[in-house]
Amino acid sequence: MTALVIAEHDNASIKPATLNTVTAASQISLFADGQVHLLVMGHGAQQAAEAATHIAGIAKVIHADGQALAHGLAENMAAQVLALALSGGYSHILFAATASGKNVAPRVAALLDVAQISDITRVDAQDTFERPIYAGNAMATVQSLDATKVITVRTTGFDATAASGGSALVEMAGATPDTGKTRFVSSEIAKNDRPELTAAKIIVSGGRALGSSEKFAEVMTPLADKLGAALGASRAAVDAGYAPNDWQVGQTGKIVAPQLYVAVGISGAIQHLAGMKDSKVIVAINKDADAPIFGVADYGLEADLFTAVPELAAAL
Template sequence: MTILVLGEQHGGKVKDSTLATLGAAAQIGGDVHLLLIGSEASGAADDAKSIAGVSRVLVAADAALDHELAEAAAPLIARLGADYDHLLFSSTTTGRNIAPRVAALLDLAQVSDIIAVEGPDTFQRPIYAGNAIATVRSTDAKKVITVRGTAFTKAERGAGSAEVQSVDAGVNNDKSSFVSMDASESERPELTSAKIIVSGGRALGSGDAFHQYIEPLADKLGAAVGASRAAVDAGYVPNDYQVGQTGKIVAPELYVAIGISGAIQHLAGMKDSKVIVAINKDEEAPIFQVADVGLVGDLFKILPELTEKL
């Protein structure tokens, strides 16, 4: 049995989301190959070949594959997929964009957002915003799967010695082109890979209050900053801060929810966190049902004191 994992990289390093997907591949079992695409792929291959469990790193170093456009990447992956039993993608923006197109090209039914492996053809995935877990079995000859990274142990760097092989991209993309990207820059950890996350909700009341109260605490803790959908919709912070079913799925060691009521949509994105601390003036807030530590009170009084004592 052979498995192909689409690798995502940045700055010459394989992303943590891909390491988690490789962890899922290890549970499925078999010979695992990692595909890197784009003009920076060759640089990331040095990092990729040392990852535990990877036997071969495939490098398609073609500039036409830069920015991971699905219209360019999917035909290549579908072509390579003829030699594999499983095609795995991280359940990231990139993976969720490319995988369905690959599945369509191969005429397969995609298995989305798996959180556990019961066998080569049987997986668990959350449904109804994580309130129920479905066990699904795919009878397709090949499996196209997206993997929820927070559910799997990351493959270790420095514990492997894979061979590196170049592949011909053969890209002919006349359907889309990259125009520009407006990305926010931050010295804080990336949200989906952070060990500590401090999130704020609509109770902050404004973007200025969000920056004044949430960010100093996050800086003291060395944490990433997140937000509820209500805070994002109100314009307090950008969309990429959003944690939840329609935002980012996270599972840090510590999640601090401040002024967040705990709607199902938000809980679906963070309830797998190891320790959850909730601060809210409403003692009946749903967030307290999943919190390990709850503090009822006025966040505008609690946060400055808490930040000062850290």
């Protein structure tokens, strides 16, 4: 039994979500004394492939380099994974449950004619997994009898494996040709000096109660600066235009589990809680004593955020 992990990278380094996915794959391999291989797809990603060889628990790094893989187009990446799945005899193919992973994994599952196993948080056996349902309010144990199991991994459910200590070798794989189904036109990259939201140890999130994008920046930025935190937002705040889309935390946004999560003016809708309730310490600031966020908070402050947050920032 050999598991294949699909790496996410920026051509120079492996992204943290991949390390959590490797942990899940390693747990699966323990049930059948198998191996874990890592696939690095891209164009000019030799540095990332070299970095991948040092990840603990990886037996082999497979590097597919081709122009069609340069921009991470889901159709081309799925074709590359499919080619390896058919030739390599992999029993499990694992993706991080990120925007990229959730874009490619269903295509691979469909092409293999198997049912995808989504968002696993625990490995019970090589064919049995735990995953959240009903926005995390219940946990389901699912078993798959498919010959090849296509899995997405909720990264907050697994500790990251060590990025050093491994000694895998790199094996080159022939890149599949462009499928011609999509083409890359352009990209607009939002520059952010703050930590990446899904990897941040401290997150400060704001909700609709902030009232405007100007107030969001005025109130939240000083606190985030003092804490060295990433900025997040509820879906309501994002929909209202107070914060950019990639700051959204929740069931339809990013799933996070930082050491400290500060929720400011967030009521605590079930969809938001699904994205942050695994945080180690949760602090809630809200003037509504009945806000659901207080039900999951370790520390709660019933106060006007426009007074409390500046005072907190000034005291830090």
